[in-house]
Amino acid sequence: xxTKFREGANPMNxxxxxxxxxxxxxxxxLAIVLCDARxxxxxxxxxxxxxxxxxxxxxxxxxxxxxxxxxxxNFGQVFRDNGYQLMNDRDSPIWxxxxxxxxxxxxxxxxxxxxxTNQQVDSVPGNGLGDGIGTLTQAGFDLxxxxxxxxxxxxxxxxxxxxxxSDPTAVWHFESAFIRFDNLWHSPWLNVKFxxxxxxxxxxxxxxxxxxxxxxxxxIYHFDNPGSSNNFGYGDNQIGVELAGHSANSYxxxxxxxxxxxEGGVNFTTDVVPGGTPSxxxxxxxxxxxxxxxxxxxxxxxGFGLERVGAFAYIGQRPTNYETELGTQLVGINxxxxxxxxxxxxxxxxxxxxxxxxxxxxxxxxxxxxxxSTAPLPPGAQAPTFYGGFLEAHxxxxxxxxxxxxxxxxxxGQQAFTNTSFGGSNGNITAVSFGYRWYPIMFSRAGVALDxxxxxxxxxxxxxxxxxxxxxxGNPTGAVWSNSIYFGxxxxx
Amino acid sequence: xxxxxxxxxxxxxxxxxxxxxxxxxxxxxxVNSPDPLLGTPSVATETSNIDGITxxxxxxxxxxxRFCIGCHGPDGNGQGMNAQWIDPKPRDFTEATFxxxxxxxxxxxxxxxxxxxxxxxxxxxxxxSWRPLNPQQRxxxxxxxxxWSPRWAKEKPGASLNIPPETAxxxxxxxxxxxxxxxxxxxxxxxxxxxxxxxxxxxxxxxKGNPILPFNFSTGERFMCGDSNRDLYRIFMTGLDGSPxxxxxxxxxxxxxxxxxHFLRTLQVAxxxxxxxxxxxxKAAHGKDLxxxxxxxxxxxx
Numbered sequence: 001x002x003t004k005f006r007e008g009a010n011p012m013n014x015x016x017x018x019x020x021x022x023x024x025x026x027x028x029x030l031a032i033v034l035c036d037a038r039x040x041x042x043x044x045x046x047x048x049x050x051x052x053x054x055x056x057x058x059x060x061x062x063x064x065x066x067x068x069x070x071x072x073x074n075f076g077q078v079f080r081d082n083g084y085q086l087m088n089d090r091d092s093p094i095w096x097x098x099x100x101x102x103x104x105x106x107x108x109x110x111x112x113x114x115x116x117t118n119q120q121v122d123s124v125p126g127n128g129l130g131d132g133i134g135t136l137t138q139a140g141f142d143l144x145x146x147x148x149x150x151x152x153x154x155x156x157x158x159x160x161x162x163x164x165x166s167d168p169t170a171v172w173h174f175e176s177a178f179i180r181f182d183n184l185w186h187s188p189w190l191n192v193k194f195x196x197x198x199x200x201x202x203x204x205x206x207x208x209x210x211x212x213x214x215x216x217x218x219x220i221y222h223f224d225n226p227g228s229s230n231n232f233g234y235g236d237n238q239i240g241v242e243l244a245g246h247s248a249n250s251y252x253x254x255x256x257x258x259x260x261x262x263e264g265g266v267n268f269t270t271d272v273v274p275g276g277t278p279s280x281x282x283x284x285x286x287x288x289x290x291x292x293x294x295x296x297x298x299x300x301x302x303g304f305g306l307e308r309v310g311a312f313a314y315i316g317q318r319p320t321n322y323e324t325e326l327g328t329q330l331v332g333i334n335x336x337x338x339x340x341x342x343x344x345x346x347x348x349x350x351x352x353x354x355x356x357x358x359x360x361x362x363x364x365x366x367x368x369x370x371x372x373s374t375a376p377l378p379p380g381a382q383a384p385t386f387y388g389g390f391l392e393a394h395x396x397x398x399x400x401x402x403x404x405x406x407x408x409x410x411x412x413g414q415q416a417f418t419n420t421s422f423g424g425s426n427g428n429i430t431a432v433s434f435g436y437r438w439y440p441i442m443f444s445r446a447g448v449a450l451d452x453x454x455x456x457x458x459x460x461x462x463x464x465x466x467x468x469x470x471x472x473x474g475n476p477t478g479a480v481w482s483n484s485i486y487f488g489x490x491x492x493x
Numbered sequence: 494x495x496x497x498x499x500x501x502x503x504x505x506x507x508x509x510x511x512x513x514x515x516x517x518x519x520x521x522x523x524v525n526s527p528d529p530l531l532g533t534p535s536v537a538t539e540t541s542n543i544d545g546i547t548x549x550x551x552x553x554x555x556x557x558x559r560f561c562i563g564c565h566g567p568d569g570n571g572q573g574m575n576a577q578w579i580d581p582k583p584r585d586f587t588e589a590t591f592x593x594x595x596x597x598x599x600x601x602x603x604x605x606x607x608x609x610x611x612x613x614x615x616x617x618x619x620x621x622s623w624r625p626l627n628p629q630q631r632x633x634x635x636x637x638x639x640x641w642s643p644r645w646a647k648e649k650p651g652a653s654l655n656i657p658p659e660t661a662x663x664x665x666x667x668x669x670x671x672x673x674x675x676x677x678x679x680x681x682x683x684x685x686x687x688x689x690x691x692x693x694x695x696x697x698x699x700x701k702g703n704p705i706l707p708f709n710f711s712t713g714e715r716f717m718c719g720d721s722n723r724d725l726y727r728i729f730m731t732g733l734d735g736s737p738x739x740x741x742x743x744x745x746x747x748x749x750x751x752x753x754x755h756f757l758r759t760l761q762v763a764x765x766x767x768x769x770x771x772x773x774x775x776k777a778a779h780g781k782d783l784x785x786x787x788x789x790x791x792x793x794x795x
Binding site: 058059060061063064074075077078086087088089090248249250294296297301303305306398399443444 | 549552555558559560561562563564574575576578579614615616617618619620621622623624625626627628629630713715
């Protein structure tokens with residue numbers, strides 16, 4: 001057995017884990033000290049990069065809209081809620097020089113190291129037997145996918161976003177593409193969005209600050225019970241129509257979305273690139289509401305900041321069977337329901353931002369068992385459920401330096417089968433992530449962020465949500481540990 | 494990965510951060526503190542008071558860095574990185590000259606004036622409404638803005654204008670306002686129909702010599718310093734300091750000022766309003782009797 005697999009056979013090798021953890025933490029601490037010292041002395045001020053197409057249009061510093069790019073602050077939220085308009089009578093494209101084109105791109109060259117334990121491998125490379133259990137470690141320089149953003153106003157109170165996005169191999173899809181009719185009947189409470197878009201999440205995964213394979217996603221936004229045929233992910237962009245509204249300062253917000261039950265897929269499939277299974281003909285509904293308020297500070301000081309809390313619910317359905325022609329699947333049928341409900345917050349204490357989120361998920365037993373609803377349920381089948389969430393913390397030393405941390409826990413409340421041999425904890429996830437982002441160059445036309453992260457995820461008996469590993473768990477009752485160490489230079493123009 | 498390899502990786506990563514930091518840090522700037530030798534108020538102690546909220550300049554400095562520096566600049570002089578692309582140019586806080594005030598021309602505005610300006614923003618400029626910031630943050634910004642000029646240490650804001658109750662909106666009031674519009678030569682800049690096309694319009698400059706356009710009543714729904722009749726009254730009684738728009742406080746009486754307000758509303762043809770309805774009805778019946786506004790009506794517009 002090769003040495004690297006022998007090492008990995010014991011995923012809880014205490015000595016190695018401790019050293020790696022110490023060194024990684026030391027790296028991040030050094031980065032924090034170094035970056036903050038520089039930021040305190042001579043760094044550019046207040047020009048956190050936004051989507052430069054908007055920064056170019058309005059001449060505002062990007063930090064006006066972002067706590068730290070790309071996360072929005074309340075001013076940015078209002079701008080977005082108003083249909084990418086500042087409402088100062090300069091929003092229409094006719095105010096721009098004809099040479100202005102609302103486009104920007106973003107990509108992140110990186111070095112990263114991914115380690116995943118408890119993977120099925122060939123005990124002897126090349127034997128093709130998959131008869132070993134080992135650790136898969138990959139490291140090197142890499143590229144992220146690329147976003148090619150375009151957005152703005154087509155006319156006063158008619159806005160749009162078009163976001164072709166590629167994976168690192170340049171396979172493109174439309175991540176977002178919608179038109180929005182804003183302030184209908186001169187009311188901010190009535191706005192209609194039509195197309196493919198991110199759900200109205202209080203905590204956005206599309207605008208968050210982690211980039212690494214394991215840390216660069218909210219696990220719970222993509223979690224489904226082990227074995228379930230449900231492919232829904234709360235963090236995935238969906239396709240449909242959204243009615244949304246907000247108060248003048250966006251302290252109060254609501255949205256109601258009616259979406260195709262196909263996970264944002266296009267061309268009547270369940271994916272945005274060719275190869276998805278056929279979609280069904282039904283619709284899902286997403287509801288979201290949030291309320292913000294100002295937290296007063298101690299007497300004689302300024303306030304703590306803006307506090308926002310909200311709740312959401314997604315009620316959907318997925319097919320359990322398909323109409324076919326000569327065995328070829330045509331259209332999903334025999335839908336069965338599922339739902340996700342939860343609450344979230346975005347809380348401030350001066351320079352500290354805390355973002356808690358909780359979700360409870362419930363699927364119909366047929367989705368959990370993965371059998372057509374026209375057939376009897378297999379023995380022991382039951383409605384799979386899960387619950388969990390995360391707490392994410394950001395500390396803003398200034399608009400250009402932010403330290404990040406997140407703890408996430410997901411527990412399977414009820415497995416799809418009572419008689420599962422994998423145990424009640426199968427699928428449980430525990431994840432921790434730390435990071436630091438430093439924005440050394442932040443102009444209104446371009447920006448660069450240096451991003452350092454460490455993320456560690458434990459998944460019981462399942463592949464990590466990041467997709468790291470070989471795709472097959474070696475010991476399905478054991479834990480899979482997946483670590484990411486990441487350093488990237490995130491830039492957009 | 495062995496411990497040795499990991500340590501090498503760690504060292505390389507650290508060096509990359511160091512190199513990047515050293516490369517860019519020399520080319521950047523940050524918010525400069527006002528020069529104390531100029532006698533400007535101290536950032537550490539300067540405050541603002543707005544309707545029971547006390548703003549702190551120290552907190553405002555951080556907010557200024559985040560929200561304002563791109564246009565108003567690290568020295569508060571309106572020379573931010575984006576200023577070259579902006580028209581009209583951003584305000585120069587070191588001069589402490591502000592358009593939207595409730596105080597007499599030439600005097601400092603009140604804290605509330607600055608707070609209202611930040612809250613409202615300025616239409617047809619790049620200054621947006623900062624209402625999404627909470628009241629405390631806006632008050633903090635007001636306090637910090639006052640640290641850029643020594644005037645804030647030496648002078649007190651002027652007394653706020655006392656605006657009398659609005660007079661009745663009548664056709665007589667509108668007609669009298671029309672006479673004043675002719676007599677005070679408002680039309681020379683704003684144009685006879687309020688289209689901002691008067692004979693002087695193309696020659697106007699602000700106090701820094703930058704070209705500036707008069708307000709176009711026919712397309713503008715909101716004024717730079719508010720949108721109510723009281724705001725309009727205040728604008729021409731205090732003037733817009735730093736712009737060619739003078740104060741008329743010493744020229745017309747309050748009742749006359751309200752008449753002028755009522756007439757100016759009739760020029761806002763894109764904004765349905767009571768004055769416009771009344772005027773259009775009158776004009777349909779008596780339009781042929783009205784003298785046109787302009788140089789040929791030296792004896793009066795009516």
